[in-house]
Amino acid sequence: MLTCRKTYADIPFAHRQHRHDGHCALIHGHNWAFTLTFGCSATDANGFVVDFGKLKFLREWINTHLDHACVFNADDPLRATLLAAAPDAWKSYVVESCSCEGLARHLHGVFDALVREHTGGRAFVLAVEVIEDSKNSATWDVRS
Numbered sequence: 001m002l003t004c005r006k007t008y009a010d011i012p013f014a015h016r017q018h019r020h021d022g023h024c025a026l027i028h029g030h031n032w033a034f035t036l037t038f039g040c041s042a043t044d045a046n047g048f049v050v051d052f053g054k055l056k057f058l059r060e061w062i063n064t065h066l067d068h069a070c071v072f073n074a075d076d077p078l079r080a081t082l083l084a085a086a087p088d089a090w091k092s093y094v095v096e097s098c099s100c101e102g103l104a105r106h107l108h109g110v111f112d113a114l115v116r117e118h119t120g121g122r123a124f125v126l127a128v129e130v131i132e133d134s135k136n137s138a139t140w141d142v143r144s
Contacts, residue, residue, distance in 0.1 A: 001039050003126060004049040008062055009033040015071040015098040018078065027070060027082075030133045034062070036111055037127040037141075040119075050115065050123045057118055058111060071098040100138035104130040108140040 014029035036058070040049045069091040072079040083090055095106045112125040127141035 002043065002049055003037050003039050004052075005035055005037050006050075006052055006055065006058075007033055007035040008059060011062055011067055013066050013069045013071055013093075016076070017099060018073060018076045032066075033131040033134070034107060034111075035129040035131065036125055037129075038115065038123055039126045040123040042122060044119075044122070050119065054118070055115075057114060061110070061114060065093050069093045071095060071103070073098050073102075100130045100132050100136060101140075104128050104138045104140035108142070 009031075011032045011034070012029060013032060014027050016027045017024040019025070038050045043049060044051060071093045072082075072095075074094050074096055079092075079094070083092055096102055097106075107130065108125055108128040111128060115123055115125050126143055127139055129137050129139040131137040
């Protein structure tokens, strides 16, 4: 299968791992990057899996939902309290799990749906790698 990859880098947002037994239980931020691996049923008229110049909708989604946000687990017992304490101080995004692994899985679902919608189903997302501060990463890959 023909594939291609695109990376969205330097995305600042915070999260907290409320179940963690160490400092990761505190709200803290990282600079994140997402590398998406695209596949297709057939290339476009230019022979592209995806036209990188026509993926602005992905950057817009990232900017709207994650840039300078605080990502919370849906079951975080302090989420509602924190958000209510200063509602104008937060841009929040809620996921099942805000770990690298959880974000990779969640973002695959989001990005795959957007790519399929914008390409009429011709192209899709095979994998999403979530990179935390260029040191740690996790990948959700539908091929494995």
